[in-house]
Amino acid sequence: MDKLLDVENVSISFIQYTRGLNQRDLKVITDLTLDISEGEILAVLGSSGSGKSLFAHAIFGILPENARLDGKIKFKGKELSQEDKEEIRGKNIVLVPQSVNFLDPLMKISDIAIGHCETEDEKKAMKIKQREIFEHYNLGPEVDDMYPFQLSGGMARRVLVSTALLADPDLVVADEPTPGLDEKTVQETLNHFKHMKEDGIGVLLITHDIHAALEVADRIGIFYSGYVIEIALKEDFSGDGENLLHPYTKSLYKALPANGFEVVKGYQPLHGEIIKGCPFYDRCDMRFDRCKKEKPELIDVGNNKKVRCFKYEEGA
Amino acid sequence: MNKQKVAKYFGWKLVRFIVLMIAVAIFSFVLLDLSPIDPVNAYLHGAAVSETQRQILYQYFGTNVPLPDKIFNWLMDLLQGNLGISLIYRRPVIEVIIDKFMASLALMAISWILSGVIGFALGVVAGKNKGSWIDKVVKVYCYAIQSAPSFWVGMLVLMVFSVYLGWFPIGFGVPIGVSSTDATFIEWATRLVLPTLALSLVGLAPIAMYTRNELIQVLSSDYVLFAKSRGEKGWDLVKNHGIRNILLPAITLQFLSFSELFGGAVMIEQVFSYPGIGQTAVAAGLQNDVPLFLGIVVISAIFVFVGNLLADISYYFIDPRIKENEFND
Numbered sequence: 001m002d003k004l005l006d007v008e009n010v011s012i013s014f015i016q017y018t019r020g021l022n023q024r025d026l027k028v029i030t031d032l033t034l035d036i037s038e039g040e041i042l043a044v045l046g047s048s049g050s051g052k053s054l055f056a057h058a059i060f061g062i063l064p065e066n067a068r069l070d071g072k073i074k075f076k077g078k079e080l081s082q083e084d085k086e087e088i089r090g091k092n093i094v095l096v097p098q099s100v101n102f103l104d105p106l107m108k109i110s111d112i113a114i115g116h117c118e119t120e121d122e123k124k125a126m127k128i129k130q131r132e133i134f135e136h137y138n139l140g141p142e143v144d145d146m147y148p149f150q151l152s153g154g155m156a157r158r159v160l161v162s163t164a165l166l167a168d169p170d171l172v173v174a175d176e177p178t179p180g181l182d183e184k185t186v187q188e189t190l191n192h193f194k195h196m197k198e199d200g201i202g203v204l205l206i207t208h209d210i211h212a213a214l215e216v217a218d219r220i221g222i223f224y225s226g227y228v229i230e231i232a233l234k235e236d237f238s239g240d241g242e243n244l245l246h247p248y249t250k251s252l253y254k255a256l257p258a259n260g261f262e263v264v265k266g267y268q269p270l271h272g273e274i275i276k277g278c279p280f281y282d283r284c285d286m287r288f289d290r291c292k293k294e295k296p297e298l299i300d301v302g303n304n305k306k307v308r309c310f311k312y313e314e315g316a
Numbered sequence: 317m318n319k320q321k322v323a324k325y326f327g328w329k330l331v332r333f334i335v336l337m338i339a340v341a342i343f344s345f346v347l348l349d350l351s352p353i354d355p356v357n358a359y360l361h362g363a364a365v366s367e368t369q370r371q372i373l374y375q376y377f378g379t380n381v382p383l384p385d386k387i388f389n390w391l392m393d394l395l396q397g398n399l400g401i402s403l404i405y406r407r408p409v410i411e412v413i414i415d416k417f418m419a420s421l422a423l424m425a426i427s428w429i430l431s432g433v434i435g436f437a438l439g440v441v442a443g444k445n446k447g448s449w450i451d452k453v454v455k456v457y458c459y460a461i462q463s464a465p466s467f468w469v470g471m472l473v474l475m476v477f478s479v480y481l482g483w484f485p486i487g488f489g490v491p492i493g494v495s496s497t498d499a500t501f502i503e504w505a506t507r508l509v510l511p512t513l514a515l516s517l518v519g520l521a522p523i524a525m526y527t528r529n530e531l532i533q534v535l536s537s538d539y540v541l542f543a544k545s546r547g548e549k550g551w552d553l554v555k556n557h558g559i560r561n562i563l564l565p566a567i568t569l570q571f572l573s574f575s576e577l578f579g580g581a582v583m584i585e586q587v588f589s590y591p592g593i594g595q596t597a598v599a600a601g602l603q604n605d606v607p608l609f610l611g612i613v614v615i616s617a618i619f620v621f622v623g624n625l626l627a628d629i630s631y632y633f634i635d636p637r638i639k640e641n642e643f644n645d
Contacts, residue, residue, distance in 0.1 A: 060545040064536070090547025102542035106560050116548045116556060163546070 003035040003074070004171055004202040005059075005093075010071035011226075012054050012063065025068070028054055028271050030226035032071070033298050033306070036171065036202045041193060042231075043205040043213035046223030047268065052206045053098065056175045059204075060095055061085030075171070090115070094164040096174040100156040103148040110134075110144035113163045126166065133162045137192070154185040161192045171202045178212045190216045210256065219304060222249050225268045225279040228298060231306040245307040247284050278309070286311060329628075333621055338391070340617045341610075345390050348606055349383060358604035359403050394614070400607035404599060409611040412596065417615065420585070420592030424577050427512045431519030432570045438520065439527025439566075444554050446532055454524060461521040466580050470514040470587035477510055484510050487589040511588045515580050519573065526569055530562040537561075567630050574623025578616050 012029040028051035036042045046052045057063050059073060061082050073080050075088065089095075103112050113130050117123040134143060137158040143151075151159060157177065164172050174193065178186045186209075193203050193216050207213055213220050214237055222230045229246050236243035241253040251264040266283040269275050277292040278284070284291065290310055298308045356373045365373075374380060381389070393400065399409035442454035461469065478486040485507050531554070534540060540557050548556065582594035589595070593612065600608040 057541070057545075062541050062544050086547075086549065089545050095542065095545040097538065097542050097545075099538075101538045104539045104543070104557050104561070107557075115543070115546050116552050167546070 004038050004040075004076060005036045005204065006072075006074040006077070007032060007034050007059075008072040008074070009033055010055065010058065010069065010073060012051065012058055013068050013070075014064075015066050015068070026271055027226060031298070032223070032226075032228050034221045034228055034231060036204055038170070038202050039197055039200045040219070041197050041203040041205055041217045043207055043217035043220045044223055044228075045207060045210060045213050045220055048208050050223060050268070051226065051271070052208075052223060053175050056095065056173050056204075056206055059085070059093065059173055060089045062089075091167055092169060093171045093173065094167050094169040096160050096164045096172060096177055098176045099180075100148050100151060100153075100160075102160070103156075105148055107147070108144065109146050109148065109151070109159055112148075113159065113166060115166075130162075130166055133165050134159075137162045153181055154188070157181060157185060157189050158192075161189065165196075169201060171204065172196055173204045173206070175206045176208070177205070178207060178209050186212060210252070222246065222252070224248055225275075226271070227279055227308060228306075229280065229308045231304070233303070233305060236305075245301065245305070245312055246280075246309050247286050248280050251283075329625060333625075336621060337614070337617065341391060341394055341614060342387055344610055344613045345387055346383070348610065349386065353604045353606060355379065355403070355604070355606055358606065390610075399611040399614070402600075402608040402611075403605040404603055404608065409607050412608060413593065413611050413615055416591065416593045416596040419590070420581055420594060422508060423511055423515065423585070423590065423592060424581055426508070427515035427519055428570075428573075428577055430512070430516040432523060434516070435520030435523030436527050436566055439524040440531055440554065440559065440562075442524065443528040443531030443535070444551075444558070446528075451528070454528065458521040458525045461518060462525070464518075465583070466514070466518045467583040467587050469518050470511070470584045473510055473514040473517070474587065477513075507588075507590070511584050511590050514587070515577070515584050518580055518584075519577065522573070522576075523566060523570060527562055527566050530565055531558050534558050534561045564631060568627045571623045571627035571630065575616075575620045578619060 010029060010032040011027060013025045013027040015023050016026045018024055032055060034042060034044065044052055044055070054063065054067070058069050061080075063069060075084075075093065078084070080088075103109070110127065110130055113134070114123065114126045117126055131141070131144070134140075139155065139158055139162065143155065143159070148156070161174075161177070164174075172193075177189050177193075181189065190212060193205065196203055197216075205213065205217060214234060217234055220232050220234060220237070221228050222232070230244070230249045232244055232249060237253055241250050241259065244250045244253055248264075251262070254260045254262045255264070264283050269279055269282075275281070275295075277290075277294060278287070278296055281287055281291050288310070294310075296308045296310050296313075298306050299312060300306050301312055355377045356370060356379070359373065359377070378386065378389075397410065399413075401407065402409050402412050405412050438454050442451040445451050474486065477483050487507070535554070535558060540553065543553055543557050578594075581592060582597055584590070585592045585594035586598055593615075596608070597612045597616075599605070600612060
């Protein structure tokens with residue numbers, strides 16, 4: 001069966017002027033591969049500023065003009081062109097944006113949620129639906145007439161999530177839905193995603209919050225320095241982390257306060273740093289010669305898991 | 317919003333207005349007092365008089381009164397609406413100003429509206445189609461106009477439309493030899509076209525440029541990205557999210573341009589010999605007509621203040637954030 005969303009070797013780069021008129025390609029995402037099935041929550045876990053949001057924008061075809069996108073993004077088995085993205089965005093795939101800044105500051109909340117309608121009848125129908133969904137998310141009728149600047153953090157979050165459901169989507173892409181929220185609101189937000197999953201909607205959760213990811217996701221894709229280095233099951237993040245494959249994922253797990261609080265030295269290579277071998281080479285304690293010279297590919301290790309490390313190659 | 321808050325708001329504006337007017341009145345008076353203008357010479361227009369008569373005139377104009385007393389007298393007269401008698405026109409200054417201002421008002425109002433509407437429309441079209449040929453045309457036009465002096469634009473318009481094409485009369489408010497009260501509407505209107513055109517051509521450049529940049533910025537904002545991700549596109553997107561968000565700064569700019577409008581009118585009226593407030597200001601300055609000149613300064617200060625006040629009030633109707641907050645402070 002075709003996956004709901006299948007992302008293969010996506011890279012995003014920006015044309016950057018260095019000195020004078022010299023251009024260079026600044027690669028922000030080098031190789032991103034992942035897939036999501038219906039009714040599944042996949043978290044993409046990466047540090048802040050690593051380009052995760054750009055990936056979300058790439059799915060919707062709303063990257064900035066000077067960005068270049070390579071690789072394949074398939075939706076229900078069909079590779080999406082820019083026109084396809086424009087056709088299905090807002091219908092089959094919807095975005096839950098990061099913050100209240102994504103709401104038009106001069107529009108009333110209900111008008112933003114309803115969006116553009118061709119006819120009055122359509123608008124009326126949407127209004128009823130919007131009211132139902134808002135009610136479901138505990139947003140009273142007074143919220144309809146508010147403006148974005150009047151919303152509290154939690155309300156804004158609920159509004160953003162409910163805008164997603166107005167369209168009956170197959171896939172929800174949630175971009176950093178949890179930062180800056182209190183414990184209770186985070187829990188509430190994550191529950192919304194669980195409910196979506198129960199309704200058979202695929203959810204791509206882009207986050208840097210490992211707790212949030214572990215809380216709701218079925219699988220977790222680890223994003224490191226522009227690469228997806230591992231796609232692990234939620235259950236693997238348990239015990240000593242012995243089921244985790246990639247050394248970075250292991251160290252990430254061990255760095256959690258509950259699991260030893262060990263921090264691995266070094267830093268992630270920055271965008272534009274050109275690395276010949278494995279991006280984790282400098283910090284890896286399992287490295288061998290080949291890792292320095294060659295880039296490992298993402299290999300399928302079965303059970304819906306993938307890892308980008310030579311250690312797990314056949315015969316290694 | 318309740319009435320008390322509105323009253324308080326306008327009360328404060330009124331206080332500010334009064335303070336501003338006193339400051340403008342005092343400063344402009346002191347500056348003119350320091351200038352080498354001699355009101356008696358200006359009054360005499362070089363006519364020969366005896367020394368005694370001259371002394372009587374000095375007495376009459378009060379040139380020997382100490383400066384603080386002069387300022388006090390000037391403010392008191394101003395308070396009663398007495399701006400003195402114009403030395404050129406030999407009529408009360410207030411009458412002259414009202415007369416000339418009315419003639420300019422049509423010119424300024426029409427070009428203000430035209431430059432606002434056309435400038436905004438050009439800015440939106442250019443901003444939406446950033447990088448296209450139409451954007452480039454608008455940009456080149458705006459840069460050219462903004463770096464050209466307005467009187468030069470006026471002269472070009474005059475050369476093309478009056479001299480070469482001969483479509484419109486070359487200047488003045490009414491035909492030569494006809495009193496302004498006898499002129500027909502058509503005679504008056506045809507003479508208004510070119511000055512208005514020139515003033516609009518100049519005035520639309522800043523607003524178009526500003527609107528274009530604002531729209532480009534809004535179109536790359538997070539909320540437009542989100543709207544796009546929800547399937548909105550094309551003109552609907554610009555209409556629903558773009559226009560609304562750029563209208564407020566554009567309107568502010570347009571009201572703030574009252575001062576430039578006034579300055580532009582001075583130039584353009586001079587080029588077209590149009591008998592408005594601008595030309596009167598130039599005449600008053602050149603012929604040392606102190607009362608008329610001070611009167612025009614005061615009136616133009618009021619004019620600019622009203623422009624800014626209208627901008628403030630317009631916020632209230634467009635921006636919900638101000639609607640909630642402004643009247644509370």
